[in-house]
Amino acid sequence: MKALGYYQAHDLKNxxxxxxxxxxxxxxxxxxxxKIKAISVNPVDYKIRLSRNAQNNQPVILGWDAAGTIEKIGSQVQGFQVGDDIFYAGDLLKNGANAEFQVIDYRLVAKKPNNFSFAQAAALPLTSxxxxxxxxxxxxxxxTEQTKILIIGGGGGVGSIAIQILKATTKVKIIATASREETRQWCQKLGADLVINHQHNLKEELNKQDIKEVDVIFGTTHSKLYLEQIPQILRPFGHFCLIDDPDVLDIVPFKQKSISVHWEFMFTKSMFDYQKxxxxxILQKIAALAESGKLISTQNQQMQGLTAHNLYQAHALLEGKTSIGKIIINLDI
Incomplete structure (x- = not known):
């Protein structure tokens, strides 16, 4: 089979x-x-590329978002059969989806939404x-209707789907951050009730909208930059949830307000064989929301063909932090 891989960790320049x-x-x-039909790229791809080397002379294959068709099943697999179209994120400790074929634990997958193409479905798993x-x-x-949730980085892959999930399953007030007009419009299209500029002081931005404090802050990017502001805008006993990787997370100022911190890592379950x-x-629920029209794909750019050139272009867009939504590479051409 064709696969995209490497042996030595390296940066984008090399x-x-x-x-x-x-x-x-x-x-x-x-x-x-x-049999993989479409993949999408995520920041975890280039983070692993920067740090992971091949072991036992086996190449590193990246890619933790895919949609495709089941070609063969193991003897203990339940709920799936050959020919099923599925979507999944996978296991960070095993070879990824940048290949024509991949094996994956059946407990980590779900049947893709019937009304979504493979490319549309591949945009969803990891972020969802x-x-x-x-x-x-x-x-x-x-x-409740009184709950206010601030999503920092509403235009990114996780922010884009978080807006939709909250809109579809709760009645909370969704406040997203975006600094460019195109990302502001994207967040509004997905269902954000309010969009503020994260390049400005967040407290001042919220005060302009007569909002003194919020209940939850969901930090999807650059969390370190906002640590001083968070205690100013979170209510007492509020919640800060983050997904990125700051080198230092000084939360001492959080104590006075009894702020709780939740650090989400989607691969924890597969890494530790915990409730896979x-x-x-969860992906079944995402598929149901998609099929009912309550959730749209966050696919925003598509490339044709599993090539090293396309993968380089996708990684460059991600590292440049200018992409909106998800970047898809379509193998089914």
Whole structure:
């Protein structure tokens, strides 16, 4: 099979992901073999590229968002059969989806939305799981019409889907941040009730809208930059949830307001073999929301063909932090 892989960790300037020919993998008893039709890229892809080297002379294959068709199933697989169209994010410790075929634990996958193309479905899994686990599964607090949630980075992949999930499943007031007109419009299209500029002081931006404080802050990017502002705009006993990787997270100023911190990492369940089946069930709910018209794909740019050039372009867009929504690479051409 064709795959995109590398052997030595490297930066974008020295991009060295190559097109390789590898054997088609065999599924174990709990896995399905998937013929991949579309993939999307995420910041985790370039973070792993910067740090992970090949082991036992086996190339590193990135990619943790995919949609495709089941070609073969293991003996213990339940609820799926050959020919099913599925979507999933996968396991960070195993080879990713930048290939024509991949094996994946069946508990981590779900049947893709019937009304979505493979490309549209591939945009959803990692970001949907991240947002759902962070904001819904975590049970931070009862969400009511009076609840105000601030999403920092509303135009990114996770922010884009978080807006929609909250709009579809709760009655909270959704406040998103965006600094460019196109990202502001994108957030409004997805259902944000209010969009403020994260390049300005957040407290001042909220005060302009007669909002003194919020109940939850969902930090999807640059959390370190907002640590001083967070205690100023979160209510007492409020919640700060983040997904990015600041080198330092000084939360000492949070104590006075008894602010709780939840750090979401979507791969925890697969890494520690902990309640894997819940990720498949979350994706089933995402598919149902999509099929009912309550959720649209966050696909915003599509490339044709599994090539090293396309992957380089996608990584460059992500590292430049100028992309809106999700970038898709379509293999089904």
């Amino acid at each position: 991009f060295n992901i190559q097109e390789l020919e590898l054997p088609i993998p065999e599924p174990n008893e709990n896995e399905v073999l998937v 799981l991240t947002a759902w686990e962070a904001l819904i599964e975590s049970n931070l607090m009862p969400f 089946e819940t990720q498949g069930k």
